[in-house]
Amino acid sequence: MKAAILGAQETASDFISFLNAAPTPFHAVAEAKRRLEAAGFTQLSERDSWALLPGGTYYFTRNFSTIVAFAIGKRFYPGCGFAIVGAHTDSPCPKLKPRSKIVKGGFLELGVQTYGSGLWHTWFDRDLTVAGRVMVRRGNGFSHELVHVKEPILRIPTLAIHLDKTVSEGFKINTQTQLVPVLASCIKDELSKSLPDENGALVAEDANSKAEAHHHSLLLKILSSELGCESDDICDFELQVCDTQPSSIGGALKEFVFSGRLDNLCMSFCSLKALIDSTSEASLENETIVRMVALFDHEEVGSNSAQGAGSPVMLDALKRITISMGEESSQNVEKAIQQSLLVSADMAHCLHPNYMDKHEENHQPKMHKGLVVKYNANQRYATNAVTSFIFKEIARRQDLPTQVIRIFFQGKTVRKANIFLLLWQDFVVRNDMACGSTIGPILASGVGIRTVDVGAPQLSMHSIREMCGVDDVGYSYRHFKLFFEDFSALDQHVNVD
Numbered sequence: 001m002k003a004a005i006l007g008a009q010e011t012a013s014d015f016i017s018f019l020n021a022a023p024t025p026f027h028a029v030a031e032a033k034r035r036l037e038a039a040g041f042t043q044l045s046e047r048d049s050w051a052l053l054p055g056g057t058y059y060f061t062r063n064f065s066t067i068v069a070f071a072i073g074k075r076f077y078p079g080c081g082f083a084i085v086g087a088h089t090d091s092p093c094p095k096l097k098p099r100s101k102i103v104k105g106g107f108l109e110l111g112v113q114t115y116g117s118g119l120w121h122t123w124f125d126r127d128l129t130v131a132g133r134v135m136v137r138r139g140n141g142f143s144h145e146l147v148h149v150k151e152p153i154l155r156i157p158t159l160a161i162h163l164d165k166t167v168s169e170g171f172k173i174n175t176q177t178q179l180v181p182v183l184a185s186c187i188k189d190e191l192s193k194s195l196p197d198e199n200g201a202l203v204a205e206d207a208n209s210k211a212e213a214h215h216h217s218l219l220l221k222i223l224s225s226e227l228g229c230e231s232d233d234i235c236d237f238e239l240q241v242c243d244t245q246p247s248s249i250g251g252a253l254k255e256f257v258f259s260g261r262l263d264n265l266c267m268s269f270c271s272l273k274a275l276i277d278s279t280s281e282a283s284l285e286n287e288t289i290v291r292m293v294a295l296f297d298h299e300e301v302g303s304n305s306a307q308g309a310g311s312p313v314m315l316d317a318l319k320r321i322t323i324s325m326g327e328e329s330s331q332n333v334e335k336a337i338q339q340s341l342l343v344s345a346d347m348a349h350c351l352h353p354n355y356m357d358k359h360e361e362n363h364q365p366k367m368h369k370g371l372v373v374k375y376n377a378n379q380r381y382a383t384n385a386v387t388s389f390i391f392k393e394i395a396r397r398q399d400l401p402t403q404v405i406r407i408f409f410q411g412k413t414v415r416k417a418n419i420f421l422l423l424w425q426d427f428v429v430r431n432d433m434a435c436g437s438t439i440g441p442i443l444a445s446g447v448g449i450r451t452v453d454v455g456a457p458q459l460s461m462h463s464i465r466e467m468c469g470v471d472d473v474g475y476s477y478r479h480f481k482l483f484f485e486d487f488s489a490l491d492q493h494v495n496v497d
């Protein structure tokens with residue numbers, strides 16, 4: 001049995017395939033790129049000059065882990081604004097150290113450093129693997145290649161309760177000494193080294209290779225067989241530990257998404273799909289602005305990198321699009337920025353039924369009620385009355401007629417009910433608790449652009465396995481799509497001067 005707003009189940013299924021293709025930011029960008037190219041978007045290089053056309057759809061990537069895609073309205077001219085949704089491609093995870101080789105207690109282990117603020121205890125006793133990017137020598141050149149080992153080759157075992165009765169009291173972890181994945185036992189590794197190859201010869205170990213001095217040769221063999229190269233051709237890599245359990249739809253009524261990386265691949269997916277689906281010829285015919293999605297790496301560690309939201313990526317894109325669309329005027333970029341709106345989309349905290357006191361009593365986001373608009377007087381979120389009004393008005397204008405919700409059982413509709421087409425809710429953190437932040441204030445202060453912070457509600461944020469609502473995936477996608485389609489017309493009626 002399943003219950004979802006019309007279209008939400010299909011959007012969520014598409015989201016599941018996006019999640020399963022995106023164990024790392026590199027894979028998320030590659031999957032976004034694949035979808036954009038299938039929809040006719042043209043790749044640009046930041047190393048070249050850009051020649052753009054009204055009605056054109058384009059994208060560029062930076063470091064293979066940040067991607068910016070945009071569609072230019074057919075009536076756009078330099079100085080016109082941008083409707084932007086920004087999100088992030090990264091999530092907390094253990095990443096392999098540059099020298100990951102550890103041999104301890106009869107086991108081969110991998111040294112990892114923690115990336116972001118993960119709920120590290122959730123990584124114990126899971127079937128884990130590695131994914132990321134590898135620099136591979138191919139002939140005389142070197143290429144950046146993605147790798148994702150699908151088998152569960154790693155595990156971080158917990159300590160049995162018999163060996164420490166206090167182990168489950170708070171489960172405190174030393175991430176240096178205890179968050180260390182096991183790759184193999186020494187004994188089996190030694191035996192595998194002396195196994196004859198298919199010609200009957202003993203396999204020789206090349207202990208002189210530089211990579212093998214830093215990483216287990218067993219790991220390099222696994223990577224080289226995935227990549228179809230020799231271990232020696234692996235020049236460098238950035239690998240992270242990830243879960244092998246595929247993302248899925250669950251709950252008795254098939255209303256939840258169970259997955260890692262919902263923060264923030266959910267907003268990345270919904271905004272990307274909304275952009276792709278709002279760029280038909282007809283939709284761009286009377287459009288005066290540029291519709292854009294910017295998915296950044298490194299949000300979980302503060303955004304300060306060459307491809308993070310703290311870099312000039314966004315400003316570079318606004319400048320280059322504005323300038324390449326006509327004669328350069330020193331004021332066109334500034335004019336464009338003041339006519340633009342950034343929706344900073346990052347997952348929000350759903351009210352937790354077992355920890356209700358952690359939420360401010362008048363601001364308790366729930367599942368299946370649409371995007372959460374986030375406010376913070378101390379500017380940890382960049383929302384203000386103008387930007388929240390615009391974002392909510394876009395939904396408000398669409399709330400008639402009401403949408404039919406269908407309850408399915410064994411493939412048949414067994415019940416229908418009416419609900420509003422689009423909903424939204426508000427969030428502030430309690431005064432006695434610390435507030436998280438997003439790329440919203442970073443871009444608002446760096447670019448000077450009007451910004452609203454929003455996100456779909458979820459539980460277990462930063463766990464290896466999080467959960468959100470199927471309907472909220474559908475609501476988020478449709479809210480972003482309406483934002484792209486309706487912002488320029490609505491903004492003409494908002495007096496901001």
Ligand code: ZN
Nearest residue numbers: 263264346347
């Ligand atoms: Zn996030």
